[in-house]
Amino acid sequence: MEATAQDDECIVLSGLLSGKSRRLIASVNAELKALKGKVRMAKKPIETVADAQRRARRRVPRPVYTALISGNQAGVTMNANVSAFDKIGFRPRAARETPEETPLIRDLSSSVLGIPISFPVICGPVGAQAVDPRSEVAVAAASRRAGTAFGLSSFGARPIEEVMPANENTFYQLYWTGSRDDIAFRVERARKAGAKGLIVTLDATGGGLGPRDWGAPSIPSKLDLAAMLKFAPLGVSRPAWLARFLLGGGLPDMTIPNSASSATDKALFANIYGTLMQTPVPTWKDVEWIRELWGGKFVVKGIWRSDDALRAIDAGADAVAVSNHGGNNLDTTPATIRVLNSVATAVGQRAELWMDGGVRRGSDVAKALALGADVVALGRAWLWGLAAGGEEGVYQVLEIHRTGLERALVGLGHSSIKDLSIDDLEIPEGFLLKA
16 A cells, blocks of 8 residues: 555554554554545444444544543433433324325425424534544535434534535534634634524533543543654554544544634634633623624524523524533433423424434434424434444434334324324323423
8 A cells, every 4th residue: 555644643653652552553554454445334234323322332442432422420411311211101003093195105304494304303513523534524414315404513523614515404503602703703604604504502601511420531632742642552442443534634633623713723622612611601692692693593502491492582593402411511400301391382383492312213203293392403323323334324323213203103193293292192290390
């Protein structure tokens, strides 16, 4: 194989590491030869989100996998988001009153912010650092193939200008971090790139992750030589992962370009995260200012209470997203599915209602729709798909949710997602909360 700059990185590391690490470097070079000129996909179809998670754990270095798990403190909210869906049962129908039309059609079609989508599931905004060399470009492309939209995180690894061509139906997610000038720069950049909507996340500023019982991943602030030497054993422990990055243009640089505050800002992950933790929590006047500045379709994310949902609509939100940040902030906050119906009742038809948190199956999507959601956003599920199989892995995770939703309709005797209602569910007394 012809020598490349990527090979040089392996040679430098090989000369500085132990004999064991040199042998691992040799395996990386073998992977490079095997992968050169090939498109890597999941070897066999991903069967479930749990399957994707298992593959992800085997495929990426331990700190990267730990970051994908994320969560906060004891992980009570993170785990409750998932287990809460298991507490909701279905009330299936054995037969229909009238014959079904032929050919059989299960209508899953929906829309998000006025954009037609093939089913009411999108890839929500999640930072995908060091998971796959194509990162959010792969996620956007998979979402387009599945006929749906993508929310690009401001903590993502690929710049919005590279992501938009992969899926024109991409929204930009913004944190309230830094000065108003910093925020205005990001908003204008998203507008110029062609983002179809702006998602403002309100449940992270000034807070963030506390100590985790299972430990936090060690993340370098930048990938200089010292960091490469420190983390090299972890990288070469997953030679296929390292080879994919070397073939894809080089090691991850730990920048988050969509959070840059100027054209020359390098936007290092550690710097932006530190600023986010130190920025004062925004006021509703700040939200109104962003809404006016943007002028297009506008989503407020991080809503848990009904009164906050109504205040967001008053501030100009076209959609509100019921979310507890995947359990990544205030631990012991109840699962989003438990408050969804209360928020849906309060919002009515005034705005589109999104939800995220704990969705792992198409049947979970059906339950969320029955409780009032218009759109369900995936987070960890697509991250695990990306780690397990790149673009194809994300696409397969989306299709798992599509087919699961379709099967739920069959069991409930419905031909369309529009027929789903709370009457299709068996809900324990006291489960639904008034938020």
